[in-house]
Amino acid sequence: MDSLRVAVVGLGKMGLLHASILKMIPNVEVVALCDKSSLLLKFVKKVFRGSQTVKDVEELSDFDIDCAYVTTPIPAHYPVISSLHSNKVTSNLFVEKTLADSWDKARELTELAETCGGINMVGYMKRFAVTFQQAKNLLNQEIIGAVSSFDACAYSSDFADIKKGSKRSGSRGGVLSDLSSHVIDLALFFFGDFEVSSAKVESMGEGGCEDAAHFTVKKLGLGGQFDVSWCMDNYRMPHFGLEIRGAKGTISVDDDKVELMLDGESKKWYRHDLDDSVNFMLGIPEFYREDKHFVNSVLSGKITDLPFLTASKVDYIIDQVQKKAM
Protein backbone atom coordinates (compact mmCIF):
# COMPACT_ATOMS: atom_id res chain seq x y z
CA MET A 1 0.00 0.00 0.00
CA ASP A 2 1.45 3.40 -0.97
CA SER A 3 -1.22 5.74 0.37
CA LEU A 4 -4.17 5.63 2.74
CA ARG A 5 -7.79 6.68 2.40
CA VAL A 6 -8.97 7.43 5.94
CA ALA A 7 -12.37 7.95 7.57
CA VAL A 8 -12.86 9.57 10.97
CA VAL A 9 -15.94 8.56 12.96
CA GLY A 10 -16.93 10.92 15.80
CA LEU A 11 -16.12 14.62 15.44
CA GLY A 12 -15.62 15.76 19.00
CA LYS A 13 -12.34 17.39 19.97
CA MET A 14 -10.29 14.20 19.51
CA GLY A 15 -11.84 13.47 16.12
CA LEU A 16 -11.11 16.96 14.85
CA LEU A 17 -7.58 16.81 16.25
CA HIS A 18 -6.75 13.47 14.60
CA ALA A 19 -8.41 14.49 11.31
CA SER A 20 -6.26 17.66 11.25
CA ILE A 21 -3.03 15.83 12.05
CA LEU A 22 -3.79 13.16 9.45
CA LYS A 23 -4.02 15.87 6.82
CA MET A 24 -0.38 16.73 7.61
CA ILE A 25 0.94 13.18 7.23
CA PRO A 26 2.25 12.40 3.73
CA ASN A 27 0.34 9.80 1.69
CA VAL A 28 -2.81 10.12 3.80
CA GLU A 29 -6.12 11.39 2.48
CA VAL A 30 -9.00 12.10 4.87
CA VAL A 31 -11.80 11.09 2.54
CA ALA A 32 -14.79 10.86 4.88
CA LEU A 33 -15.98 12.30 8.19
CA CYS A 34 -18.85 10.72 10.09
CA ASP A 35 -20.93 12.07 12.99
CA LYS A 36 -24.50 11.77 14.25
CA SER A 37 -24.97 15.55 14.45
CA SER A 38 -26.29 17.04 11.19
CA LEU A 39 -25.45 20.53 12.42
CA LEU A 40 -21.85 19.61 13.08
CA LEU A 41 -21.54 17.83 9.72
CA LYS A 42 -22.80 20.93 7.94
CA PHE A 43 -20.08 22.99 9.62
CA VAL A 44 -17.31 20.42 9.19
CA LYS A 45 -18.06 19.96 5.48
CA LYS A 46 -17.22 23.63 4.95
CA VAL A 47 -14.01 23.53 6.94
CA PHE A 48 -12.64 20.15 5.81
CA ARG A 49 -12.87 20.90 2.11
CA GLY A 50 -12.32 17.83 0.00
CA SER A 51 -13.67 15.40 2.61
CA GLN A 52 -17.16 13.89 2.32
CA THR A 53 -19.47 13.82 5.34
CA VAL A 54 -21.85 11.03 6.34
CA LYS A 55 -24.21 10.48 9.23
CA ASP A 56 -24.06 6.68 9.50
CA VAL A 57 -21.13 4.31 9.65
CA GLU A 58 -22.76 2.02 7.04
CA GLU A 59 -22.45 4.79 4.44
CA LEU A 60 -18.66 4.58 4.70
CA SER A 61 -18.70 1.34 2.70
CA ASP A 62 -19.14 3.50 -0.43
CA PHE A 63 -15.76 5.20 -0.01
CA ASP A 64 -13.16 2.45 -0.47
CA ILE A 65 -11.66 3.23 2.93
CA ASP A 66 -8.24 1.81 3.93
CA CYS A 67 -8.51 2.61 7.63
CA ALA A 68 -10.81 4.34 10.12
CA TYR A 69 -10.33 6.38 13.27
CA VAL A 70 -13.01 5.81 15.92
CA THR A 71 -13.15 8.90 18.13
CA THR A 72 -16.72 8.74 19.40
CA PRO A 73 -17.59 8.77 23.11
CA ILE A 74 -16.40 5.48 24.67
CA PRO A 75 -19.85 3.81 24.93
CA ALA A 76 -20.19 4.09 21.14
CA HIS A 77 -16.88 2.30 20.40
CA TYR A 78 -18.43 -1.17 20.50
CA PRO A 79 -21.35 -0.54 18.11
CA VAL A 80 -19.23 1.59 15.75
CA ILE A 81 -16.38 -0.94 15.50
CA SER A 82 -18.87 -3.82 15.12
CA SER A 83 -20.60 -1.91 12.34
CA LEU A 84 -17.30 -1.08 10.56
CA HIS A 85 -16.52 -4.81 10.52
CA SER A 86 -20.00 -6.07 9.61
CA ASN A 87 -20.32 -3.57 6.75
CA LYS A 88 -16.82 -4.47 5.57
CA VAL A 89 -15.77 -0.81 5.64
CA THR A 90 -12.26 -1.63 6.89
CA SER A 91 -10.51 -3.81 9.47
CA ASN A 92 -7.66 -1.33 9.95
CA LEU A 93 -8.80 0.60 12.99
CA PHE A 94 -7.47 3.25 15.34
CA VAL A 95 -9.66 3.71 18.41
CA GLU A 96 -9.31 6.43 21.02
CA LYS A 97 -8.86 5.03 24.52
CA THR A 98 -10.40 3.07 26.13
CA LEU A 99 -11.18 0.24 23.73
CA ALA A 100 -14.69 -0.23 25.16
CA ASP A 101 -16.83 0.74 28.13
CA SER A 102 -16.54 -2.73 29.68
CA TRP A 103 -14.10 -5.61 29.78
CA ASP A 104 -16.65 -7.95 28.18
CA LYS A 105 -17.06 -5.68 25.17
CA ALA A 106 -13.30 -5.05 24.92
CA ARG A 107 -12.73 -8.81 24.85
CA GLU A 108 -15.36 -9.25 22.15
CA LEU A 109 -13.81 -6.49 20.04
CA THR A 110 -10.39 -8.09 20.42
CA GLU A 111 -11.75 -11.45 19.27
CA LEU A 112 -13.55 -9.76 16.38
CA ALA A 113 -10.32 -8.06 15.33
CA GLU A 114 -8.47 -11.37 15.42
CA THR A 115 -11.15 -12.98 13.26
CA CYS A 116 -11.33 -10.12 10.74
CA GLY A 117 -7.59 -9.42 10.63
CA GLY A 118 -6.25 -5.97 9.84
CA ILE A 119 -4.04 -3.57 11.74
CA ASN A 120 -5.47 -2.06 14.91
CA MET A 121 -4.43 0.26 17.68
CA VAL A 122 -5.82 2.06 20.75
CA GLY A 123 -4.73 5.65 21.37
CA TYR A 124 -2.79 5.51 24.60
CA MET A 125 -0.62 8.41 23.51
CA LYS A 126 1.42 8.65 26.73
CA ARG A 127 3.50 5.73 25.42
CA PHE A 128 4.67 8.11 22.72
CA ALA A 129 5.97 10.71 25.19
CA VAL A 130 9.76 10.86 25.18
CA THR A 131 10.03 10.82 28.97
CA PHE A 132 7.98 7.64 29.40
CA GLN A 133 9.91 6.03 26.54
CA GLN A 134 13.17 6.94 28.28
CA ALA A 135 11.91 5.35 31.51
CA LYS A 136 11.03 2.20 29.59
CA ASN A 137 14.54 2.13 28.09
CA LEU A 138 16.07 2.41 31.56
CA LEU A 139 13.85 -0.41 32.83
CA ASN A 140 14.78 -2.59 29.84
CA GLN A 141 18.44 -2.05 30.67
CA GLU A 142 17.67 -3.16 34.28
CA ILE A 143 19.65 -0.19 35.56
CA ILE A 144 17.78 -0.14 38.88
CA GLY A 145 17.82 -3.94 39.20
CA ALA A 146 14.72 -6.00 39.87
CA VAL A 147 11.70 -3.74 40.35
CA SER A 148 9.98 -4.34 43.70
CA SER A 149 7.30 -1.63 43.90
CA PHE A 150 5.85 1.43 42.24
CA ASP A 151 3.46 4.32 42.91
CA ALA A 152 1.43 5.69 40.03
CA CYS A 153 -0.76 8.78 39.92
CA ALA A 154 -3.04 10.61 37.50
CA TYR A 155 -4.46 13.95 38.59
CA SER A 156 -6.39 16.80 37.02
CA SER A 157 -8.45 19.76 38.20
CA ASP A 158 -11.20 19.19 35.63
CA PHE A 159 -13.79 18.78 38.37
CA ALA A 160 -11.96 20.39 41.29
CA ASP A 161 -14.92 22.70 41.81
CA ILE A 162 -17.58 19.98 41.65
CA LYS A 163 -20.35 20.50 44.16
CA LYS A 164 -22.03 17.86 46.29
CA GLY A 165 -24.99 16.51 44.38
CA SER A 166 -23.67 17.53 40.95
CA LYS A 167 -23.80 14.99 38.14
CA ARG A 168 -21.49 17.08 35.96
CA SER A 169 -18.51 14.71 36.04
CA GLY A 170 -20.74 11.89 34.77
CA SER A 171 -20.62 13.42 31.30
CA ARG A 172 -17.03 12.19 30.95
CA GLY A 173 -17.80 8.60 31.96
CA GLY A 174 -15.59 8.33 35.02
CA VAL A 175 -12.03 8.96 36.10
CA LEU A 176 -11.03 5.31 35.69
CA SER A 177 -11.63 5.11 31.94
CA ASP A 178 -10.80 8.76 31.32
CA LEU A 179 -7.73 9.81 33.27
CA SER A 180 -6.40 6.68 34.94
CA SER A 181 -6.51 4.46 31.85
CA HIS A 182 -3.34 6.26 30.64
CA VAL A 183 -1.36 5.50 33.77
CA ILE A 184 -2.67 1.92 33.92
CA ASP A 185 -1.45 1.47 30.35
CA LEU A 186 1.95 2.92 31.27
CA ALA A 187 2.25 0.50 34.20
CA LEU A 188 1.38 -2.43 31.89
CA PHE A 189 3.93 -1.07 29.39
CA PHE A 190 6.62 -0.95 32.08
CA PHE A 191 5.89 -4.07 34.15
CA GLY A 192 3.70 -6.40 32.08
CA ASP A 193 0.48 -7.99 33.35
CA PHE A 194 -0.61 -7.65 36.99
CA GLU A 195 -3.71 -8.24 39.08
CA VAL A 196 -5.71 -5.89 41.28
CA SER A 197 -5.48 -6.66 45.03
CA SER A 198 -7.70 -3.97 46.53
CA ALA A 199 -9.60 -0.92 45.35
CA LYS A 200 -11.58 2.05 46.61
CA VAL A 201 -13.57 4.32 44.29
CA GLU A 202 -15.02 7.66 45.42
CA SER A 203 -17.83 9.76 44.03
CA MET A 204 -17.72 13.47 44.88
CA GLY A 205 -20.93 14.39 43.10
CA GLU A 206 -24.11 12.41 42.70
CA GLY A 207 -25.09 9.42 40.58
CA GLY A 208 -22.17 7.23 41.59
CA CYS A 209 -19.76 8.72 39.08
CA GLU A 210 -16.15 7.65 39.58
CA ASP A 211 -14.31 10.84 40.57
CA ALA A 212 -11.32 9.42 42.45
CA ALA A 213 -9.84 5.99 43.02
CA HIS A 214 -7.09 4.31 44.97
CA PHE A 215 -6.10 0.75 44.16
CA THR A 216 -3.25 -1.67 44.69
CA VAL A 217 -1.90 -4.25 42.27
CA LYS A 218 0.55 -7.14 42.44
CA LYS A 219 2.46 -9.69 40.43
CA LEU A 220 5.24 -12.04 41.44
CA GLY A 221 7.81 -9.96 43.35
CA LEU A 222 6.14 -6.64 42.55
CA GLY A 223 3.53 -4.49 44.27
CA GLY A 224 2.11 -1.21 43.09
CA GLN A 225 -0.43 1.40 44.03
CA PHE A 226 -2.44 3.89 41.99
CA ASP A 227 -3.95 7.17 43.12
CA VAL A 228 -6.19 8.93 40.60
CA SER A 229 -8.54 11.91 40.80
CA TRP A 230 -9.94 14.64 38.58
CA CYS A 231 -11.02 16.72 41.55
CA MET A 232 -7.55 17.92 42.59
CA ASP A 233 -6.51 21.52 43.08
CA ASN A 234 -3.50 22.87 41.15
CA TYR A 235 -3.63 20.49 38.19
CA ARG A 236 -4.97 22.62 35.37
CA MET A 237 -2.98 20.41 33.03
CA PRO A 238 -3.42 16.67 33.72
CA HIS A 239 -0.46 15.09 35.46
CA PHE A 240 0.68 11.48 35.04
CA GLY A 241 3.57 10.14 37.04
CA LEU A 242 5.22 6.96 38.30
CA GLU A 243 7.85 6.34 40.94
CA ILE A 244 9.51 2.99 40.45
CA ARG A 245 11.69 1.35 43.09
CA GLY A 246 14.23 -1.33 42.23
CA ALA A 247 16.93 -3.26 44.07
CA LYS A 248 19.61 -0.72 43.11
CA GLY A 249 17.77 2.56 42.72
CA THR A 250 14.61 4.43 41.70
CA ILE A 251 13.15 6.02 38.60
CA SER A 252 10.66 8.90 38.78
CA VAL A 253 8.93 9.85 35.57
CA ASP A 254 6.23 12.25 34.45
CA ASP A 255 5.37 14.17 31.26
CA ASP A 256 8.25 16.59 31.68
CA LYS A 257 11.18 14.65 33.08
CA VAL A 258 12.75 11.34 34.10
CA GLU A 259 14.94 11.13 37.18
CA LEU A 260 17.20 8.20 37.93
CA MET A 261 18.50 7.79 41.49
CA LEU A 262 21.39 5.38 41.69
CA ASP A 263 23.92 5.05 44.53
CA GLY A 264 22.77 8.36 46.02
CA GLU A 265 23.34 10.21 42.74
CA SER A 266 20.64 11.73 40.59
CA LYS A 267 20.52 12.00 36.83
CA LYS A 268 17.68 13.88 35.13
CA TRP A 269 16.47 13.99 31.56
CA TYR A 270 13.98 16.67 30.56
CA ARG A 271 11.96 16.62 27.36
CA HIS A 272 14.56 19.05 26.06
CA ASP A 273 17.31 16.43 26.46
CA LEU A 274 15.41 13.72 24.61
CA ASP A 275 14.49 13.83 20.94
CA ASP A 276 11.04 15.43 21.19
CA SER A 277 10.85 16.74 17.64
CA VAL A 278 7.97 16.10 15.25
CA ASN A 279 7.17 17.38 11.77
CA PHE A 280 3.93 19.04 12.82
CA MET A 281 2.68 19.82 16.33
CA LEU A 282 -0.98 20.09 17.21
CA GLY A 283 -1.57 19.98 20.97
CA ILE A 284 1.42 17.91 22.06
CA PRO A 285 4.00 15.96 20.01
CA GLU A 286 2.60 12.59 21.18
CA PHE A 287 -0.53 12.93 19.02
CA TYR A 288 1.47 13.32 15.82
CA ARG A 289 3.76 10.45 16.81
CA GLU A 290 0.94 7.99 17.53
CA ASP A 291 -0.86 8.85 14.28
CA LYS A 292 2.36 8.46 12.30
CA HIS A 293 2.98 5.10 14.00
CA PHE A 294 -0.49 3.85 13.09
CA VAL A 295 -0.27 5.11 9.50
CA ASN A 296 3.17 3.53 9.02
CA SER A 297 1.91 0.26 10.52
CA VAL A 298 -1.04 0.11 8.11
CA LEU A 299 1.12 1.06 5.12
CA SER A 300 3.69 -1.60 5.95
CA GLY A 301 1.19 -4.19 7.20
CA LYS A 302 3.00 -4.48 10.53
CA ILE A 303 1.33 -4.94 13.91
CA THR A 304 1.19 -1.73 16.02
CA ASP A 305 2.75 -1.27 19.46
CA LEU A 306 -0.75 -1.03 20.95
CA PRO A 307 -3.04 -3.56 19.27
CA PHE A 308 -6.49 -4.26 20.73
CA LEU A 309 -5.14 -7.34 22.53
CA THR A 310 -2.54 -5.30 24.44
CA ALA A 311 -4.82 -2.32 25.05
CA SER A 312 -7.74 -4.44 26.26
CA LYS A 313 -5.68 -5.28 29.35
CA VAL A 314 -6.43 -1.76 30.56
CA ASP A 315 -10.17 -2.51 30.27
CA TYR A 316 -9.51 -5.68 32.27
CA ILE A 317 -7.76 -3.80 35.10
CA ILE A 318 -10.54 -1.16 35.20
CA ASP A 319 -13.09 -3.98 35.43
CA GLN A 320 -11.13 -5.54 38.30
CA VAL A 321 -10.92 -2.20 40.15
CA GLN A 322 -14.68 -1.67 39.80
CA LYS A 323 -15.42 -5.20 41.08
CA LYS A 324 -12.98 -4.99 44.01
CA ALA A 325 -14.39 -1.61 45.01
CA MET A 326 -17.95 -2.95 45.35
Add this chain to the structure above:
Amino acid sequence: MANETERLLLVGDNPFHGISHLSQERARARNEQISFTEFAANLVVSSIEHGANGFMFSVSETTLATLQTVQKRLGNKPLALYAIVPYAYEYVRLATQLGPVGLAKKLGQKIVLTGNLQAIFNGLKGVIRMDPEALMKTYLFYELSRIKSSAGKHMNIASVMLHEVVTDMLLALNADWLIKSFIDFLSERKMKPGFETRNFVYLVSKFKEWDIDFSKIVIAAPFNKVGFQMVPSKEECEKALAEVPESTTIAFSILAAGYLELQEASDYVQTLSNLKGVAVGVSKEHHARETFAILEKRLNGSKAS
Protein backbone atom coordinates in the same frame (compact mmCIF):
# COMPACT_ATOMS: atom_id res chain seq x y z
CA MET B 1 4.82 51.68 24.57
CA ALA B 2 7.67 50.41 22.41
CA ASN B 3 8.91 52.68 19.63
CA GLU B 4 9.81 51.38 16.14
CA THR B 5 13.32 50.27 17.07
CA GLU B 6 12.59 48.96 20.55
CA ARG B 7 11.80 45.32 21.00
CA LEU B 8 8.43 44.43 22.44
CA LEU B 9 8.82 43.08 25.95
CA LEU B 10 5.51 41.47 26.81
CA VAL B 11 4.51 40.08 30.15
CA GLY B 12 2.60 36.85 29.58
CA ASP B 13 -0.27 35.45 31.60
CA ASN B 14 0.48 31.72 31.59
CA PRO B 15 1.57 31.49 35.23
CA PHE B 16 -1.70 33.13 36.29
CA HIS B 17 -3.69 30.18 35.01
CA GLY B 18 -1.61 27.59 36.79
CA ILE B 19 -2.49 28.86 40.24
CA SER B 20 -5.33 27.30 42.13
CA HIS B 21 -7.66 29.99 43.39
CA LEU B 22 -11.06 28.38 43.98
CA SER B 23 -12.44 26.90 47.14
CA GLN B 24 -15.70 25.13 47.96
CA GLU B 25 -17.65 27.96 49.53
CA ARG B 26 -18.91 30.76 47.37
CA ALA B 27 -18.00 33.65 49.66
CA ARG B 28 -14.52 32.36 50.21
CA ALA B 29 -14.14 31.72 46.50
CA ARG B 30 -15.04 35.33 45.76
CA ASN B 31 -12.50 36.61 48.28
CA GLU B 32 -9.82 34.35 46.86
CA GLN B 33 -10.67 35.49 43.33
CA ILE B 34 -10.28 39.11 44.39
CA SER B 35 -6.94 38.46 46.04
CA PHE B 36 -5.76 36.49 43.00
CA THR B 37 -6.75 39.29 40.64
CA GLU B 38 -4.82 41.73 42.82
CA PHE B 39 -1.82 39.44 42.83
CA ALA B 40 -1.84 38.98 39.05
CA ALA B 41 -2.34 42.73 38.49
CA ASN B 42 0.62 43.44 40.78
CA LEU B 43 2.78 41.20 38.63
CA VAL B 44 1.72 42.94 35.44
CA VAL B 45 2.18 46.43 36.89
CA SER B 46 5.54 45.53 38.39
CA SER B 47 6.68 44.08 35.04
CA ILE B 48 5.66 47.30 33.31
CA GLU B 49 7.43 49.46 35.85
CA HIS B 50 10.62 47.50 35.19
CA GLY B 51 10.64 47.48 31.41
CA ALA B 52 7.71 45.52 29.97
CA ASN B 53 5.81 47.49 27.34
CA GLY B 54 2.88 45.20 26.70
CA PHE B 55 0.69 42.43 28.08
CA MET B 56 0.00 39.19 26.21
CA PHE B 57 -2.93 37.24 27.58
CA SER B 58 -5.61 34.68 26.78
CA VAL B 59 -9.05 36.25 27.03
CA SER B 60 -10.66 34.70 30.11
CA GLU B 61 -12.67 35.94 33.09
CA THR B 62 -9.49 35.85 35.15
CA THR B 63 -7.35 37.90 32.77
CA LEU B 64 -10.12 40.41 32.03
CA ALA B 65 -10.56 41.04 35.77
CA THR B 66 -6.78 41.41 36.02
CA LEU B 67 -6.83 43.86 33.12
CA GLN B 68 -9.40 46.04 34.87
CA THR B 69 -7.26 46.23 37.99
CA VAL B 70 -4.11 46.93 35.95
CA GLN B 71 -5.91 49.73 34.15
CA LYS B 72 -6.87 51.37 37.48
CA ARG B 73 -3.28 51.12 38.73
CA LEU B 74 -1.63 52.45 35.59
CA GLY B 75 -3.92 55.44 35.21
CA ASN B 76 -3.12 57.15 31.92
CA LYS B 77 0.10 55.26 31.28
CA PRO B 78 -0.27 53.55 27.87
CA LEU B 79 -0.13 49.79 27.54
CA ALA B 80 -0.18 47.61 24.43
CA LEU B 81 -2.42 44.56 24.62
CA TYR B 82 -1.87 41.32 22.72
CA ALA B 83 -5.04 39.32 23.29
CA ILE B 84 -5.15 35.61 22.40
CA VAL B 85 -8.49 34.03 21.51
CA PRO B 86 -10.04 31.64 22.23
CA TYR B 87 -8.95 30.70 25.76
CA ALA B 88 -8.41 27.12 24.60
CA TYR B 89 -8.27 25.44 28.01
CA GLU B 90 -11.75 26.58 28.98
CA TYR B 91 -13.29 25.86 25.58
CA VAL B 92 -11.71 22.41 25.36
CA ARG B 93 -12.98 21.65 28.87
CA LEU B 94 -16.49 22.73 27.89
CA ALA B 95 -16.34 20.89 24.56
CA THR B 96 -15.40 17.72 26.43
CA GLN B 97 -18.33 18.11 28.80
CA LEU B 98 -20.96 19.43 26.38
CA GLY B 99 -19.75 18.35 22.94
CA PRO B 100 -19.02 20.84 20.13
CA VAL B 101 -22.72 21.60 19.54
CA GLY B 102 -23.38 22.10 23.28
CA LEU B 103 -20.38 24.40 23.48
CA ALA B 104 -21.68 26.44 20.52
CA LYS B 105 -25.09 26.77 22.22
CA LYS B 106 -23.50 27.95 25.47
CA LEU B 107 -21.39 30.51 23.63
CA GLY B 108 -24.47 31.63 21.69
CA GLN B 109 -26.30 32.30 24.95
CA LYS B 110 -23.40 34.44 26.18
CA ILE B 111 -23.33 36.43 22.95
CA VAL B 112 -27.10 37.10 23.15
CA LEU B 113 -26.62 38.33 26.72
CA THR B 114 -24.11 40.96 25.54
CA GLY B 115 -26.91 42.62 23.54
CA ASN B 116 -24.46 43.34 20.69
CA LEU B 117 -26.90 43.45 17.76
CA GLN B 118 -24.24 43.17 15.07
CA ALA B 119 -22.83 40.06 16.74
CA ILE B 120 -26.29 38.53 17.22
CA PHE B 121 -27.23 39.19 13.58
CA ASN B 122 -23.99 37.67 12.29
CA GLY B 123 -24.40 34.77 14.68
CA LEU B 124 -27.90 33.99 13.47
CA LYS B 125 -26.74 34.12 9.88
CA GLY B 126 -23.84 31.84 10.77
CA VAL B 127 -25.98 29.29 12.57
CA ILE B 128 -28.63 29.14 9.83
CA ARG B 129 -26.03 28.60 7.12
CA MET B 130 -23.47 26.89 9.40
CA ASP B 131 -21.11 29.41 7.89
CA PRO B 132 -17.63 29.27 9.54
CA GLU B 133 -16.78 32.84 8.49
CA ALA B 134 -19.95 34.34 9.99
CA LEU B 135 -19.54 32.28 13.16
CA MET B 136 -15.92 33.39 13.52
CA LYS B 137 -16.88 37.05 13.11
CA THR B 138 -19.63 36.70 15.70
CA TYR B 139 -17.17 35.17 18.12
CA LEU B 140 -14.65 37.95 17.45
CA PHE B 141 -17.33 40.64 18.00
CA TYR B 142 -18.05 39.02 21.35
CA GLU B 143 -14.40 38.79 22.45
CA LEU B 144 -13.58 42.32 21.26
CA SER B 145 -16.47 43.75 23.25
CA ARG B 146 -15.26 41.90 26.35
CA ILE B 147 -11.68 43.14 25.92
CA LYS B 148 -12.73 46.72 25.22
CA SER B 149 -14.99 46.88 28.25
CA SER B 150 -12.15 45.71 30.52
CA ALA B 151 -9.36 47.77 28.94
CA GLY B 152 -9.30 51.51 29.56
CA LYS B 153 -8.94 54.15 26.87
CA HIS B 154 -5.18 54.32 27.45
CA MET B 155 -4.79 50.69 26.62
CA ASN B 156 -4.20 49.92 23.00
CA ILE B 157 -5.39 46.60 21.58
CA ALA B 158 -2.28 46.16 19.47
CA SER B 159 -3.21 42.72 18.26
CA VAL B 160 -5.87 40.05 18.58
CA MET B 161 -4.21 36.70 18.04
CA LEU B 162 -5.57 33.30 17.19
CA HIS B 163 -4.63 30.66 19.75
CA GLU B 164 -2.05 28.16 18.52
CA VAL B 165 -4.50 25.23 18.38
CA VAL B 166 -6.80 27.19 16.05
CA THR B 167 -3.96 28.61 13.94
CA ASP B 168 -2.31 25.23 13.55
CA MET B 169 -5.58 23.46 12.80
CA LEU B 170 -6.39 26.04 10.10
CA LEU B 171 -2.92 25.53 8.63
CA ALA B 172 -3.46 21.77 8.55
CA LEU B 173 -6.82 22.27 6.85
CA ASN B 174 -5.31 24.62 4.29
CA ALA B 175 -8.05 27.09 5.31
CA ASP B 176 -6.55 30.21 3.71
CA TRP B 177 -10.05 31.68 3.16
CA LEU B 178 -10.75 31.62 6.92
CA ILE B 179 -7.33 33.01 7.83
CA LYS B 180 -7.76 35.82 5.28
CA SER B 181 -11.21 36.56 6.64
CA PHE B 182 -9.73 36.86 10.16
CA ILE B 183 -7.03 39.21 8.84
CA ASP B 184 -9.59 41.40 7.03
CA PHE B 185 -11.93 41.56 10.04
CA LEU B 186 -9.22 42.89 12.35
CA SER B 187 -7.46 45.09 9.80
CA GLU B 188 -10.77 46.86 9.13
CA ARG B 189 -10.88 47.64 12.86
CA LYS B 190 -7.31 49.00 12.89
CA MET B 191 -5.94 46.09 14.87
CA LYS B 192 -3.11 43.83 13.81
CA PRO B 193 -4.23 40.25 13.28
CA GLY B 194 -1.97 37.81 15.08
CA PHE B 195 -1.21 34.12 14.92
CA GLU B 196 0.20 32.07 17.75
CA THR B 197 1.73 28.89 16.36
CA ARG B 198 3.94 25.93 17.18
CA ASN B 199 4.56 25.40 13.48
CA PHE B 200 6.36 28.59 12.52
CA VAL B 201 8.17 27.18 9.50
CA TYR B 202 5.00 25.72 8.03
CA LEU B 203 3.06 28.91 8.73
CA VAL B 204 5.64 31.04 6.94
CA SER B 205 5.60 28.74 3.93
CA LYS B 206 1.78 28.61 3.72
CA PHE B 207 1.35 32.36 4.26
CA LYS B 208 3.83 33.03 1.43
CA GLU B 209 1.87 30.66 -0.80
CA TRP B 210 -1.35 32.51 0.11
CA ASP B 211 0.20 35.95 -0.54
CA ILE B 212 -0.39 37.18 2.98
CA ASP B 213 1.36 40.46 3.73
CA PHE B 214 3.73 39.71 6.61
CA SER B 215 4.15 43.40 7.42
CA LYS B 216 0.51 43.52 8.52
CA ILE B 217 0.47 40.63 10.94
CA VAL B 218 1.91 39.50 14.25
CA ILE B 219 3.27 35.98 14.71
CA ALA B 220 4.11 34.44 18.09
CA ALA B 221 6.17 31.25 18.08
CA PRO B 222 8.67 29.38 20.28
CA PHE B 223 12.29 30.48 19.92
CA ASN B 224 14.93 29.37 22.40
CA LYS B 225 18.55 28.33 22.60
CA VAL B 226 17.83 24.60 22.97
CA GLY B 227 15.23 24.36 20.20
CA PHE B 228 12.45 23.37 22.63
CA GLN B 229 9.17 23.06 20.70
CA MET B 230 10.73 24.61 17.61
CA VAL B 231 9.09 22.55 14.87
CA PRO B 232 10.51 20.85 12.90
CA SER B 233 13.92 22.09 14.13
CA LYS B 234 15.71 25.09 15.58
CA GLU B 235 17.75 25.59 12.40
CA GLU B 236 14.69 25.58 10.14
CA CYS B 237 12.83 28.03 12.40
CA GLU B 238 15.80 30.41 12.34
CA LYS B 239 15.98 30.12 8.55
CA ALA B 240 12.25 30.87 8.18
CA LEU B 241 12.58 33.85 10.54
CA ALA B 242 15.36 35.27 8.37
CA GLU B 243 12.98 35.17 5.39
CA VAL B 244 10.32 37.41 7.01
CA PRO B 245 12.02 40.55 8.35
CA GLU B 246 8.83 42.55 7.78
CA SER B 247 6.75 40.43 10.17
CA THR B 248 6.21 41.37 13.80
CA THR B 249 7.48 38.04 15.13
CA ILE B 250 7.36 37.61 18.89
CA ALA B 251 9.18 34.78 20.62
CA PHE B 252 7.64 32.81 23.45
CA SER B 253 9.12 29.88 25.40
CA ILE B 254 12.46 31.74 25.36
CA LEU B 255 13.26 30.09 28.70
CA ALA B 256 12.22 26.68 27.30
CA ALA B 257 9.75 26.13 30.15
CA GLY B 258 12.28 27.04 32.84
CA TYR B 259 15.12 24.98 31.38
CA LEU B 260 17.27 28.02 30.58
CA GLU B 261 18.57 30.92 32.64
CA LEU B 262 17.34 34.35 31.60
CA GLN B 263 20.84 35.55 30.67
CA GLU B 264 21.52 32.75 28.22
CA ALA B 265 17.94 32.94 26.93
CA SER B 266 18.26 36.65 26.16
CA ASP B 267 21.72 36.14 24.63
CA TYR B 268 20.11 33.80 22.12
CA VAL B 269 17.22 36.20 21.38
CA GLN B 270 19.78 38.93 20.69
CA THR B 271 21.27 36.87 17.89
CA LEU B 272 17.93 36.87 16.02
CA SER B 273 17.55 40.38 14.66
CA ASN B 274 14.17 39.64 13.03
CA LEU B 275 12.57 38.91 16.38
CA LYS B 276 10.55 42.03 17.20
CA GLY B 277 9.83 41.03 20.75
CA VAL B 278 9.50 38.40 23.45
CA ALA B 279 6.69 37.28 25.75
CA VAL B 280 7.67 35.98 29.17
CA GLY B 281 5.44 34.92 32.05
CA VAL B 282 6.30 35.73 35.65
CA SER B 283 4.83 34.23 38.79
CA LYS B 284 6.44 36.26 41.58
CA GLU B 285 7.00 39.95 42.11
CA HIS B 286 10.79 39.68 42.30
CA HIS B 287 10.75 37.60 39.08
CA ALA B 288 8.81 40.40 37.41
CA ARG B 289 11.34 43.01 38.53
CA GLU B 290 14.44 41.00 37.65
CA THR B 291 13.15 39.53 34.40
CA PHE B 292 12.10 42.76 32.76
CA ALA B 293 15.02 44.78 34.09
CA ILE B 294 17.37 42.26 32.50
CA LEU B 295 15.39 41.98 29.26
CA GLU B 296 15.14 45.76 28.97
CA LYS B 297 18.86 46.12 29.49
CA ARG B 298 19.96 43.30 27.20
CA LEU B 299 17.41 43.57 24.41
CA ASN B 300 16.69 47.30 24.36
CA GLY B 301 20.00 48.57 25.64
CA SER B 302 18.65 50.42 28.69
CA LYS B 303 21.20 51.43 31.31
CA ALA B 304 18.83 50.39 34.05
CA SER B 305 19.86 47.27 35.91
